[in-house]
Amino acid sequence: MAWNEPGGGNNQQDPWGGGGGRRPSGNGGNNGGGNQGPPDLDEALKKFQDKINRLLGGRGKRSGSGGGDSGGSGGGKRNPFVLPILVLIVAAVIWAGSGFHLIDQSERGVVFRLGKYTDTLNPGLHWNPPIIDRVDNVNVTSIRSATQTDSMLTSDENIVRVSVSTQYVVSDAHAFLVNVNEPEMTLQNAMDSALRQEVGNMHLQEILTTGRDRLGQRIFDRLTAYMDAYGTGLRLQTVNVESTAPPDQVQNAFDDVIRAREERQRSINQANAYSQAVVLEAKGQKQRLVEEANGYKAAIVSDATGQTNRFNSLLGEYRQAPDVTRQRLYLETISQVLSNTPKALVDLGDSNAVTVLPLNQMQAGGNASGKSGSSSMSMQQLEQISRQVVDHMNSGSQQPTRSSSLREGR
Numbered sequence: 001m002a003w004n005e006p007g008g009g010n011n012q013q014d015p016w017g018g019g020g021g022r023r024p025s026g027n028g029g030n031n032g033g034g035n036q037g038p039p040d041l042d043e044a045l046k047k048f049q050d051k052i053n054r055l056l057g058g059r060g061k062r063s064g065s066g067g068g069d070s071g072g073s074g075g076g077k078r079n080p081f082v083l084p085i086l087v088l089i090v091a092a093v094i095w096a097g098s099g100f101h102l103i104d105q106s107e108r109g110v111v112f113r114l115g116k117y118t119d120t121l122n123p124g125l126h127w128n129p130p131i132i133d134r135v136d137n138v139n140v141t142s143i144r145s146a147t148q149t150d151s152m153l154t155s156d157e158n159i160v161r162v163s164v165s166t167q168y169v170v171s172d173a174h175a176f177l178v179n180v181n182e183p184e185m186t187l188q189n190a191m192d193s194a195l196r197q198e199v200g201n202m203h204l205q206e207i208l209t210t211g212r213d214r215l216g217q218r219i220f221d222r223l224t225a226y227m228d229a230y231g232t233g234l235r236l237q238t239v240n241v242e243s244t245a246p247p248d249q250v251q252n253a254f255d256d257v258i259r260a261r262e263e264r265q266r267s268i269n270q271a272n273a274y275s276q277a278v279v280l281e282a283k284g285q286k287q288r289l290v291e292e293a294n295g296y297k298a299a300i301v302s303d304a305t306g307q308t309n310r311f312n313s314l315l316g317e318y319r320q321a322p323d324v325t326r327q328r329l330y331l332e333t334i335s336q337v338l339s340n341t342p343k344a345l346v347d348l349g350d351s352n353a354v355t356v357l358p359l360n361q362m363q364a365g366g367n368a369s370g371k372s373g374s375s376s377m378s379m380q381q382l383e384q385i386s387r388q389v390v391d392h393m394n395s396g397s398q399q400p401t402r403s404s405s406l407r408e409g410r
Helices: 039-057 083-098 173-178 183-199 206-210 212-230 250-322 324-339 359-366 371-399
Strands: 100-103 107-113 115-121 124-127 133-139 144-153 158-170 234-246 344-347 354-357
Touching: 039 212, 039 234, 100 359, 107 173, 107 359, 115 173, 115 234, 133 173, 144 183, 144 344, 158 212, 183 212, 183 234, 206 212, 206 250
Parallel strands: none
Antiparallel strands: 100 124, 107 115, 107 133, 144 158, 158 234, 344 354
16 A cells, blocks of 8 residues: 555554554554545555446455455456447547537538538538538638739730739639539639630730720620639639730830830820811801801891881871972982082082082192191181182172082091
């Protein structure tokens, strides 16, 4: 037994204790009710082994005064099925415990029972029989990417180098694992096919300049159709045309061509701007002429309408008093005509002689050395001269003087 076996009296086996006596044999571990110590670990282990032996059909060992085995030949027979049953129970517990598994929120679990697809598990804690079922977890939220860069021919038989990248996610975990072997490699090959197909349908200039967005959209549509037809379980999100460039050997020549085309486009834009300016100016002049013609037309029509109305009014007056109206019209007409002539007629009274003064010639001679500011003075001089002529002619004819009237042009 161990040194710390509980006992009392002088039979202490503690090496740190004071007693040096030997431990007595037998089943009496105490000598008269000494102090109780902690339980013996070896004794507890032996008791547990005895219980196992009894469970298996044997007899446990008993400690006696002789210390021998008192029941060596009278022991019961062991049950041969107990140990396998215990092993099976432990194995069953371990097998059942290993069937629990947790599926993350971003994953889906695909269950294969004996190699055949049976179900798709959503996030959470699940149990599937181990060995019989195999559960493969597939991430359906992470964004994956693939790139493709290669040189290819355009529709105008030029070589162009195009780099394309795509982003995609797994939309169907079952189709991703079952329908196609290596679906991501299938996507890579399909992207190469779609890229060559669409680049082959476009011109080089369009690919290098304004057609990159359209090229990316066409590749996206065609690649989506491929993935749906193959049933890969992948869903495309975006397709980006990273770069388009001619081969490195002819890069300088392509740069010269691009500069020339830009210069050509700039000249075309300038010509179009000048053309638009000229056209707009011509349209403005045209509109101005049309407006002037319409104004002239309206003025003529209005004047003719006024003349007609005036004539109709005069006709009514003429019908009421023909002689008076005729005389008034005559005087108005003569006054209008004489007001526009550059000559002056001088009435000398009762005589039939009429003196005509060439006022236009006299005015022209008087203003030859003068300015327009002295025209009023010249007219006064002409009027004074005409009066002197009238007085002289009246005094020479010795006729009764009468008031003379003077008419001169304006």
